[in-house]
Amino acid sequence: MRKFTNLLKKEVKELITFQLIVSLLFTIGLFYFIGNIVQSEVQKAGEKRDIHVFNLDDSQESKALLDGLSYAGFKINLLEGKDKAEAIEYAKNSNINLLIVIPEGFSEAASKFQFKEIEAYSFIRSFSMTSSANAAIVDQVISEINKLLSNNFLKTNFPDFNPEDIKNPIKSRDFVVIKDIMAEGSAAEVSNIVYSQSIFIPVILMMIIVFSSQMVLSAMAMEKQDKTLETLLTVPISRNQIVIAKMAASALVGLISAGIYMLGFRYYMGGFMGNIHESGQLNELMQKLGLQFTSCDYVVLGISIFLAILCALGLTIILGVMVEDLKSAQTMILPLIFLVMIPYIISLFSDINSLSLPVKVLIMLIPFSHPFIASQNILLGNYAVVFYGILYMLVVFIILIFICGRIFSTDRVLTMKLRFGRKER
Amino acid sequence: MDNIILRVNNLRKNYGKIEALKGVSFEVKKGEIFALIGPNGAGKTTTLRIVATLLTPTDGSVEFMGFDLRKNPDKIRQGITYLPEEAGAYKNLTGLDYLKFMANFYAEKPQDVDMYIERAIKIVGFKDRLKDKVGTYSKGMTRKLLLARALMTKPKLAILDEPTSGLDVINSLEIREVIREFVKEGVSVLLSSHNMLEIDFLSDRVAIINNGQILEIGEPKALKDKYSADNLEEVFRRLVQ
Numbered sequence: 056m057r058k059f060t061n062l063l064k065k066e067v068k069e070l071i072t073f074q075l076i077v078s079l080l081f082t083i084g085l086f087y088f089i090g091n092i093v094q095s096e097v098q099k100a101g102e103k104r105d106i107h108v109f110n111l112d113d114s115q116e117s118k119a120l121l122d123g124l125s126y127a128g129f130k131i132n133l134l135e136g137k138d139k140a141e142a143i144e145y146a147k148n149s150n151i152n153l154l155i156v157i158p159e160g161f162s163e164a165a166s167k168f169q170f171k172e173i174e175a176y177s178f179i180r181s182f183s184m185t186s187s188a189n190a191a192i193v194d195q196v197i198s199e200i201n202k203l204l205s206n207n208f209l210k211t212n213f214p215d216f217n218p219e220d221i222k223n224p225i226k227s228r229d230f231v232v233i234k235d236i237m238a239e240g241s242a243a244e245v246s247n248i249v250y251s252q253s254i255f256i257p258v259i260l261m262m263i264i265v266f267s268s269q270m271v272l273s274a275m276a277m278e279k280q281d282k283t284l285e286t287l288l289t290v291p292i293s294r295n296q297i298v299i300a301k302m303a304a305s306a307l308v309g310l311i312s313a314g315i316y317m318l319g320f321r322y323y324m325g326g327f328m329g330n331i332h333e334s335g336q337l338n339e340l341m342q343k344l345g346l347q348f349t350s351c352d353y354v355v356l357g358i359s360i361f362l363a364i365l366c367a368l369g370l371t372i373i374l375g376v377m378v379e380d381l382k383s384a385q386t387m388i389l390p391l392i393f394l395v396m397i398p399y400i401i402s403l404f405s406d407i408n409s410l411s412l413p414v415k416v417l418i419m420l421i422p423f424s425h426p427f428i429a430s431q432n433i434l435l436g437n438y439a440v441v442f443y444g445i446l447y448m449l450v451v452f453i454i455l456i457f458i459c460g461r462i463f464s465t466d467r468v469l470t471m472k473l474r475f476g477r478k479e480r
Numbered sequence: 481m482d483n484i485i486l487r488v489n490n491l492r493k494n495y496g497k498i499e500a501l502k503g504v505s506f507e508v509k510k511g512e513i514f515a516l517i518g519p520n521g522a523g524k525t526t527t528l529r530i531v532a533t534l535l536t537p538t539d540g541s542v543e544f545m546g547f548d549l550r551k552n553p554d555k556i557r558q559g560i561t562y563l564p565e566e567a568g569a570y571k572n573l574t575g576l577d578y579l580k581f582m583a584n585f586y587a588e589k590p591q592d593v594d595m596y597i598e599r600a601i602k603i604v605g606f607k608d609r610l611k612d613k614v615g616t617y618s619k620g621m622t623r624k625l626l627l628a629r630a631l632m633t634k635p636k637l638a639i640l641d642e643p644t645s646g647l648d649v650i651n652s653l654e655i656r657e658v659i660r661e662f663v664k665e666g667v668s669v670l671l672s673s674h675n676m677l678e679i680d681f682l683s684d685r686v687a688i689i690n691n692g693q694i695l696e697i698g699e700p701k702a703l704k705d706k707y708s709a710d711n712l713e714e715v716f717r718r719l720v721q
Contacts (some may be wrong), residue, residue, distance in 0.1 A: 061584040069572050138486040228703075281568040288564040290585040293554060350486045470495070 057291045059267060066304030069277070070270050075308075079315045086319030087182055104192050116162030123203040124196065143176060150283060152178050153192055163202055164360050202296035221450045221456065233344050234436055240340040248337060249346060249434060256430045260360055264423065267309025268371040268391050269365055269384075273299055275375030275385035285469070294463035296374045298456070301358045302368040309364070345436065352433045356439060360425040363450035366422040369455030376462050398424035408432075408440075485510045485637055485668050486531065491540035493526050500526045502692040503540065507672050508637065514665055515683035516672040517712060524672035525565060528641050531670065532562035540718050545636060558586075559636040565645050565672075569644070575625050578614055579632065586633040596632040603628035603658050616626035620651040627655055631662045638662070640671040644678060656682050676712035680715040688716055695719045 070092040110117055125131050139156055144425065153196050163169045175193040200286040209218035213226040228243045278284035341347055348356070369392060378384045398421055401407055407418055407428045418424045425444030432440045462468055486508040493501040501523045508514040529535045531542055533553040542549035544556045554701055569578045575693045576597070583596040601607050604624045614622065623646070625707060630638050643659065644652035659682065663669055673679050680700050687697045696703060696719055709715045 058585055061581060065570070065581050068577075072572060163549060281571060282564065282566045282569055283568050285529075285532075285534055285564045286562065286567055286582075286629075289557055289560065290582065291554065291557040292585055311486055401636070469529075469534060 058294045061302040068306040087322045090322035105130045106153050107151045110157045112157050112161040114162040127199045138390045190300045238343040257399050257402050257427050259434040264367040264395050266312050267305045268367050270305040271371040272375050272384040275380045276378045280380040283470040295460050298459045348436050359429040361425045363423050365452045395423050398427045400425040422451045481507050487543040488542045491637045492538045506687050513625050513669040514682040515679040516684045516689050517676050518681050518689035522689045532639050556721045560633040561630040562639045565632040565642040569614040577609040582629045599630040650702035680712045
């Protein structure tokens with residue numbers, strides 16, 4: 056055990072280089088910086104929508120219309136001026152983004168259902184998220200005006216009815232059913248919450264696998280490039296321990312690195328998703344449906360992710376045997392990245408469970424597919440699928456370790472490159 | 481018989497269709513420096529790598545202190561150290577950390593590590609630089625560090641492949657002196673070199689190897705007498721001709 060610890064310490068020391076620390080800190084800083092910028096832009100877009108109005112129809116009805124818009128969440132700024140051209144010129148010079156012009160005689164025409172056109176002027180000064188929101192605001196303003204006018208009309212002509220009941224006579228109640236549990240709520244909202252909760256799992260997994268594998272390959276490549284492998288293989292420690300120490304150190308450093316990257320990624324994503332939060336009602340719905348992870352669920356998910364990492368590391372060690380230097384290590388990682396990318400991309404854009412059987416079988420043969428689908432299966436109570444996945448990954452890992460052990464216990468660890476055309480002295 | 485520490489018998493090694501070794505046999509006695517000499521590609525390194533448990537022989541046997549190479553490679557690794565010709569050390573570690581790392585594999589108790597390090601410091605001769613990273617060392621310093629690593633544990637058999645390879649005259653002389661000193665303290669040495677003059681000076685017995693076969697074995701003086709030669713280079717030339 057002492058010899059193993061000695062080797063493990065060395066492997067960790069070799070992996071945690073100054074360059075790695077700088078790169079991690081830089082990435083966190085970058086993510087934090089971008090996240091903050093995005094968050095401030097999103098906040099700007101979500102603030103009370105400021106509109107400037109030049110009202111040429113000085114009637115009680117149009118004033119009531121503006122009050123209605125104000126009530127609907129718009130901040131109304133009235134512009135004074137002689138004519139439309141002057142108002143537009145003023146808006147242009149005053150950093151105003153959106154100007155609504157209500158034409159003269161608008162209310163009178165509306166009361167006779169002879170609508171006049173409202174003019175909306177968007178002043179684009181940049182192409183940021185805030186400026187693109189102007190188009191949406193125009194639509195919202197028009198929609199609100201239409202709503203106010205139609206409601207007023209209905210109220211006047213049918214005082215005993217609620218205008219909303221006349222416009223939408225059919226109502227619906229949404230129910231979500233998951234297995235034997237049924238609860239009232241929106242399926243779309245439930246899906247959104249589950250998606251936003253589980254979107255990080257494939258990203259985390261992808262990062263850890265790629266990181267750890269790159270580290271194993273680099274470590275193997277460095278051993279060969281710096282001519283230290285031969286010496287290491289002649290010291291009195293079992294070859295299996297050498298393999299395990301390399302894997303353990305890479306997994307450890309990979310986990311730490313991925314954790315740090317994820318911290319930065321969280322800042323970054325927080326910028327986009329900061330406004331998404333669960334309401335109390337929605338939380339209650341999720342609880343009712345059993346769509347919340349218990350401690351045991353987290354353990355099962357953790358085991359699934361950990362086994363996927365171990366499988367990746369086992370595969371990397373085998374690939375690493377064929378690596379001769381750092382340059383070839385960069386190429387050798389590609390097959391592994393492809394294997395991880397396939398389930399990763401599918402899990403982001405589709406549901407692996409809903410694929411046709413042959414495709415599903417092919418995807419499931421890739422060990423890394425299982426943790427990608429584990430979180431959703433755990434939430435849906437499909438534990439059998441998760442446990443089969445864990446068992447499958449365990450078997451794959453044992454086979455990979457056996458192959459690694461065989462390679463390291465023979466001279467293939469040094470001579471395997473011979474098969475690729477290089478002569479050994 | 482007990483005086484023999486290493487027995488190599490009819491060793492063969494093929495790399496695909498290439499026959500690197502064609503039946504090599506020799507023995508190394510306790511406390512002697514046994515050298516394999518021959519030109520590049522003669523099979524010296526392959527022989528040493530097999531004895532060092534790095535390569536598996538295609539045929540033949542290797543027995544070290546009664547342990548068979550195929551059956552007990554782990555036992556053999558406990559009694560040997562190997563210095564490859566183009567060896568390096570971990571560049572991110574300091575010289576001291578590297579020595580401690582290697583010492584820990586051989587030490588039975590923590591005090592042994594300190595003892596090995598003390599010995600290594602005497603060999604390297606640059607104590608003040610041992611806290612610097614290996615990546616900052618010159619070639620000569622790295623080679624001395626690696627030799628110190630190979631000898632500090634006083635192995636039963638030190639396998640040294642071209643120990644003075646690429647070094648200047650002064651460094652080479654120092655390394656030869658260190659090897660001789662350790663042999664006096666009971667370490668047996670199996671080394672290889674294509675520098676036959678160096679071997680003439682350093683070794684107790686030599687095996688002249690060419691094209692995967694041993695052509696002659698004996699003490700340098702006896703070989704020179706036998707072939708009426710002034711040095712081992714002449715002996716080799718006559719054997720090949």
